[in-house]
Amino acid sequence: MSALPPGALNGLKVLDLTRVLAGPTCTQMLGDLGAEVIKIERPGAGDDTRGFAPPYVPNTRESAYFVGVNRNKKSVTLDIAKPEGQAVIHKLLGECDILVENFKVGALAKYGLGWGELKDKYPRLIYCSITGFGQTGPYAPRPGYDALIQAMGGVMSITGEIEGEPQKVGVPVADLFSGLYGCIGILAAVNHRHATGQGQRIDIGMLDTSVAWLANQASNFIATGENPKRLGNQHPNIVPxxxxxxxxxxxxxxxxxxxxxxxxxxxxxxxxxxxxxxxxxxxxxxxxxxxxxxxxxxxxxxxxxxxxxxxxxxxxxxxxxxxTLKDVFADPQVQARGVIVEMDHASGERVQVIANPVRLSATPPSYRSAAPVLGQHTEEVLAGLGMGAAEIAKLRADGIA
CATH class of the missing domain: 3.30.1540.10 (formyl-coa transferase, domain 3)
Structure with a gap:
């Protein structure tokens, strides 16, 4: 067997209980850096973004949205609401270093899979939760959505034409930043565990991160107490x-x-x-x-x-x-940096994805596998836990896997 390509996180195993964008952004980054990522999806449905289509990847029925944020992951279908599914999760946790989830606050505790239920049983576990408003505070139970967080976090109030209405950013930046901050927290926790042998909880709130990246606009407000005004495409501190x-x-x-x-x-x-x-x-x-x-x-x-x-x-x-995006991908600088990567997909097609922008000289990101089809690795992963064919078949028949 050939050796794995060099990766900064080779040897780490991630249990991915995330869906849509913030969580999958975090776990894709970990996968790109060499971690083995096992993505748990609902049997028959999978991640919500499998249905965020069209557009589809050419010549497939795979959502372009899903394919863009789920490479370097293994898809395992599992109903974690059932005791049998929870038992499989515990088997996986016996092998995993990191758990990433973006369920509503308290949802996983109902299945015995919250931080409070797991921290003593798996003391080395790094447990990252990404939610709209974090684990504490009056808004903690609320669901979080990108446009909602952009509105509540202030960025919409400073985006748009001077006399126009507030505008959200054209891509879901609240989700993306939350995923990246989550990844940063995980990397810090991994380093801490190297030193102490102890895992820890990482609590990422999308509203927190949105306030954090208000940057100079937040500093301007703190210095003056005055709400920054929308300036269209002008800079608040530099002219022209x-x-x-x-x-x-x-x-x-x-x-x-x-x-x-x-x-x-x-x-x-x-x-x-x-x-x-x-x-x-x-x-x-x-x-x-x-x-x-x-x-x-x-x-x-x-x-x-x-x-x-x-x-x-x-x-x-x-x-x-x-x-325009057509101009972007035709730009000689963008092309010279190799921002599009082609990967083999389980459909038999080659799919194109955006390259990881983190350029590491010794342990560069790798592109080992394209986003999986639903349940593509269920048998492989369950067999790796020591489960026999008959046991896996029963889980299938019972709708658990």
Missing amino acids: YQVFPTQDGYIVLSVGNDPTFERFCKLTGQEALLQDERFATNAARVGNRQLVTDTLTPVMKSRTTKDWVAALEAAKIGCGPIN
């Missing part, structure tokens, strides 16, 4: 750092400091602005935001986006076109 119309479209101009603004003015023939106190410093430009925008808009409209990108890049001034 925004979208401008060009002769044939739009461009993002990112002038991050005063020396860059000086280069910009010399490039565009606007040297006179450097002698105007309303433009001379970033603080002045922030205070005169609309004047700066109105002054530079006709300048930016004088050339095409392509011409501006070439000229600005040559002057080492931050800029970029506003790409």
Whole structure:
């Protein structure tokens, strides 16, 4: 048998009781880094995202959504609401290092699978829970959904046009950040266990993480007590750092400091602005935001986006076109970084997935198996627990597996 490819988490085994996006994002990252991930799914139904289609992966009936966040996992169908299913989970826990779940608070305790029920029996277990509002507080029992968390976490209030309605981000960032914060917590817990031999509980609340990544906007509020206003595509602390119309479209101009603004003015023939106190410093430009925008808009409209990108890049001034996804995947930088990976799928088709962006020199992410079809590894995993064919067949017949 060939050796496993190098992986930072080789040898770790993850019991994955997650579905949809936040949890699967966390466990896919662990799988990419070498961990063995066993995904438990409902018999006959599976992860909700198997039904989030169309679109389907070409020439299959597999949801593109599911395939995108479930590679490097083994699918085992198991009804954990039944005692027989719970017994199998306990057999798996005897071999697993990490459990990741995103059930509502208290749901797994009903099956004897909550942290309180498991921590003494499996003292080395790292148990990560990802929920909408965390395990404590008045909102803990509530379900969490990405758009709901974006609304309650504040990001929608600062996203959108100045006079428009609040806007959510175009991808489910509350889910994604929660999954990644969960992975960070797990990695810290793994290191702690190396030192002490003890597992621990990781409590990830989507609302907590959403507040955490408000970043400079949260810091601005704490410093002033004033709610940040929506600025469309402008930056709250830097001007000009925004979208401008060009002769044939739009461009993002990112002038991050005063020396860059000086280069910009010399490039565009606007040297006179450097002698105007309303433009001379970033603080002045922030205070005169609309004047700066109105002054530079006709300048930016004088050339095409392509011409501006070439000229600005040559002057080492931050800029970029506003790409469609078709443009993104055709971009030479994106292609050079190999962001699309092809994998063999159980359907017999080759599927394309987005590469893991973490580039490790010694233990790079690996792409061992595409997202599984429902229950693809049930027999393999159960047999690995010492269960015979007749026992597995009975679980199947009883609707447990």
